Amino acid sequence: MNIRIFENEEDLNATGAGLIASLLQTKPRAVLGLATGSSPVGIYKQLINLYQKGLVSFAQASSFNLDEYVGLPVEHQESYRSFMNEQLFHHIDIDLAKTHVPNGQATDLDQECAMYEQRLDDRGPVDLQLLGIGHNGHIGFNEPGNELTGRTHVVDLKEETRKANARFFASIDEVPAQAITMGVGTILKAKQILLIARGEEKAEIIREAFMGPITTQCPASLLQCHPNVVVLLDRAAGRLV
Ligand code: GLP
Numbered sequence: 001m002n003i004r005i006f007e008n009e010e011d012l013n014a015t016g017a018g019l020i021a022s023l024l025q026t027k028p029r030a031v032l033g034l035a036t037g038s039s040p041v042g043i044y045k046q047l048i049n050l051y052q053k054g055l056v057s058f059a060q061a062s063s064f065n066l067d068e069y070v071g072l073p074v075e076h077q078e079s080y081r082s083f084m085n086e087q088l089f090h091h092i093d094i095d096l097a098k099t100h101v102p103n104g105q106a107t108d109l110d111q112e113c114a115m116y117e118q119r120l121d122d123r124g125p126v127d128l129q130l131l132g133i134g135h136n137g138h139i140g141f142n143e144p145g146n147e148l149t150g151r152t153h154v155v156d157l158k159e160e161t162r163k164a165n166a167r168f169f170a171s172i173d174e175v176p177a178q179a180i181t182m183g184v185g186t187i188l189k190a191k192q193i194l195l196i197a198r199g200e201e202k203a204e205i206i207r208e209a210f211m212g213p214i215t216t217q218c219p220a221s222l223l224q225c226h227p228n229v230v231v232l233l234d235r236a237a238g239r240l241v
Pocket of ligand 1: 132134
């Protein structure tokens with residue numbers, strides 16, 4: 001586990017974007033595992049910047065997103081497909097047909113999960129998986145509990161997660177109750193994992209996840225089992241490690 005703490009936002013974002021850019025330079029056909037939430041946004045901005053300067057190309061790359069809300073129309077501003085289009089895909093040269101986000105509007109959600117997992121098996125493994133972390137230690141939308149699911153599946157979102165994500169919606173009632181998420185096993189298959197966290201509000205969960213016991217009550221703690229994890233933190237999020 002390589003934990004790095006940064007004094008300023010620019011350096012954190014540049015380091016994260018630099019890792020992704022060097023992967024693409026050595027392996028143009030890389031499979032990227034992408035994430036939503038506020039944590040990766042600065043890294044996406046830096047990547048767009050590098051692309052505009054001609055320093056990186058995504059033309060041959062493909063991507064798989066971690067998760068998507070169930071029942072939210074794709075064109076809804078808060079769907080993770082819209083988020084990815086706006087924050088990254090529409091500003092770079094990636095072939096949209098090679099960008100994968102689970103379909104949260106599928107009529108048969110279990111079948112959609114099985115197909116997503118199959119596509120990952122066929123086109124993966126993911127070379128680098130970008131991750132944020134929820135306040136309760138969730139990764140993707142794998143919520144804490146007595147057990148975790150390995151493969152891509154439908155999950156009921158915890159009230160605390162819906163509350164945390166309500167800031168992006170007009171009210172908490174609009175936050176979907178379910179999501180499709182890669183499983184923890186799916187995530188752990190990535191060759192490298194890059195987790196980003198910022199702010200005092202993440203300090204305690206970062207300590208639990210990386211200094212505490214490996215437990216399903218903190219899904220991010222399972223990352224301790226992975227041989228190649230890089231954690232980029234700002235000073236506040238890294239205060240307790
Ligand atoms: C959501 C996403 C997670 C993300 C988490 C943290 O629940 N499904 O993938 O890590 O939010 O979000 P933020 O980065 O905004 O703190």
